[in-house]
Amino acid sequence: MADFAQNLITLRKARKLTQLELAHLLDIQPRMLGRWEQGVVKPQFDHMVQLAQVLEVSLDCLVYGTDSPQPTAFEINNKRLQELCKQVDQLPSDDQAVVCHFLDMAIRQDQFRRLAARPAA
Template sequence: MTALLVSYLDTDMQEFASRLREIRQARKMTQARLAELLEVDRRVYNRWERGASSPQLEAVVRIAQVLQTSVDALVGLEEIKDSTLVHNPRLHKLYQQMDTLSDEDQQALFVLMDSLVKRSNMTKLLAATA
């Protein structure tokens, strides 16, 4: 955690703001939606993205989690990677909306997705052995 704190304190906030905006846009997320997921006021988030103010270290860690990136990518210590897990635009949009579902609905979705993946893998395995 100490190394993380030192790297964060050495960060150029304009660079951080620019990277934050770039990663958010790559994830096809609005400022309002990201602020909602981070549980911060959208005006506070907007100031972070403009470089007008700096988030606390804990908020930077949370931003990295929500954007599925690393703190190092946010602060400029590593290249920004395209870590979009879902490349199909329609599936990606649905994936982004999963957080809005109830816990029960999310669990049902996990069961359904697991079943479909297992069925697909089984079909591929059977085709390979035929």
Template sequence: MSEVNPRVYNRWERGLATPQFDTVVRIADILQVTLDELAGRTPAAAEPRIHNQELLNLYQQVDSLPDAEQQALIPVIDSFVRKTQVQKVMSRRR
């Protein structure tokens, strides 16, 4: 998989374009979800798949944080996750 041009990725996010099917399959593989889960047709698995014990411990404590602090974590975590997921998908195409 070649690198995704940031403009293309931005168009995906804004709903102006859609990735090719093989890219969607790779995204689902990387996220460890089914295509139905990725498309929102079925609910995602309820149990988190966190293998890093330290991260799992922190995850379990997040719910006790004040709402404002939880909300502040969302864009930070989301940006790391999205960047890594896209990089993995694109590196598999190579």
């Protein structure tokens, strides 16, 4: 994950703003902006939103250095399931919802079978 302080510096410079100019646009003391850029403190959420607006970027871009947070990676061992997941990812969202519903039902059915197979306590 990219460093917030470095993202802030990069975005400020990309907009050709000095610390003083950006601080003025945010209505904060330049010293506070300097502390954010040094990584000494992080801004409160309302300042993060204001920063994103002034710099014309998303909060994801400001915080993560990207327009969208990175998806959590996990490993699927079954090759057929890997291929199906890739294909499902390309489906329209309503079709993806149907697939998710079906998977939920299959998992619940398996959980029910496992519970039913347990010896009574």
